Amino acid sequence: MSEFSAPNEIRIVRIYDAPLQAVWDAWTDQAQVGLWWGPRGFTITTHSKDLRVGGHWTYTMHGPDGTDYPNSTLYHEVEPLRKLVYDHGGNADRPPLFRVTVLFDEVDGKTRMDMTMALADAETAAQTRTFIRHANGESTWDRLAEYLGKRLEDEEKFVINRSFEAPQDVVFDMWTTPEHLARWLPPAGMEMRFLRADIRPGGGSFYCMSNPMITMYGRAQYEEIQRPKLLVYTQQFCDEHENISRHPMAPTWPETMRTKVEFNAEGPNRTRVTVTWDVAGKATAEELAVFLAHRSSMTQGWSGSFDKLEAVLAA
Structure with missing residues (x-):
């Protein structure tokens, strides 16, 4: 591991666009904790929560397959x-x-x-890190960001x-x-090629993703680029003539x-990437419901792309 954490530790840092009290x-x-705690697709039932030194939080986590996981927390410092x-x-x-x-x-x-989890x-830390990765455990903290956005801004x-174990500029x-x-970037089994690429504020790109069974076209319009910290763009599906579809x-x-x-540097050779996706412009209630219903599949899709990015960076 990098200098970001000790060998026996797992460290997670997040910046939330929300007040400390919230x-x-x-x-x-x-x-509130029952509305976001746990990996994506999980829910919890709290049996008791005594937030004080020596107090316990006892709850059951319910997996998407119906499996129940009893949990107990003992507070040492509050x-x-x-x-x-x-x-x-x-x-x-x-x-514990x-x-x-x-x-x-x-x-x-x-x-x-x-x-920090010690x-x-x-x-043991390596084994736990692998388990968390396979269970999408870090999506818990992504769900917290989503919860705060909905609660505070109705977004x-x-x-x-x-x-990623790579410098910020490289990522x-x-x-x-x-x-x-x-x-x-493309989903597993698909190839991507750019037909036009002008990646700058106000610029745009036109690309194609394909496999033997399907061909899809898309375009992006770049709204904000602050090297090496920020990238904002909109995306639309379109046909081969760039008509919106x-x-x-x-x-x-x-x-x-x-x-x-x-893009946030977590050390000289470690960079955390935070992707936030939302609907731009108007959307029907049905479209918004489809977006919200597919958060788990979006996690799988982005995770697959991130796995490929890790391999590219390692190579």
């Missing part, structure tokens, strides 16, 4: 609006799986969450994060250089989507 309340209020320290996973019959320290800080009107040793969003180039984009297999998908990509 993020703290989302974590600590029993009614500093309102500042810090939580707790053991996760222990009960009367077994020791790991100790969690969460720090909350206000940064320019936003909230920085810095969470495990027994590096091997419906899709959010996904991934950290930024992977998103803004057409030949790099074509190597990792709809996804060939999802005719009620919204016509125009906006993608916001934020």
Whole structure:
């Protein structure tokens, strides 16, 4: 691992566009935490939540396949609006799986969450990291961002994060250089080629994605580019003449989507990418419902592309 965390630790940092009080309340209020806690597709039932030193949070996590996962949290430190320290996973019959320290800080009107899970040793940490990856465990913190956006601004969003072991400039180039984009962005089994690419504020691109069974065209319009920190663009499906169309297999998908990509350095050779997707312009109630219903499949799709980006960066 990088200098970002110790070998026996798993560290996750997020910046939420929300006041510190709102993020703290989302974590600590029993009614709110039940609306976002857990990987995408999971729900929870809280049996008791006693937020104090020595108190417990006891809950059951319900998997999308119907499996129930009992959970218990024991709080060691509770500093309102500042810090939580707790053991996760222990009960009367077994020791805790790991100790969690969460720090909350206000940064320019936003909230920085810095969470560290400390495990027994590096091997256990590596195993847990793999488990979290396969279970989409980090989508929990993406769901928190979505929840805060809906609660505070009444905005419906899709959010996904991934950290890459590469410098910020290099990762930024992977998103803004057409030949790099074509190597990792398309879904598994599809090839991508740019028919036109003018990646600058006010510029646009026209591209094609295909496999032996289907060919799709799309176009992007770039609204904001701040190297190496920010990229904002809108996307639409279109035909080969750039006339606006709809996804060939999802005719009620919204016509125009906006993608916001934020690049944050987590060290000299580590970069966290945050993708926020929302509907641009008007959308019908049916289109918005389709967008919200497909957050799990969007997670799978972006995760597959991110896996390919990791491979490209490693090569």
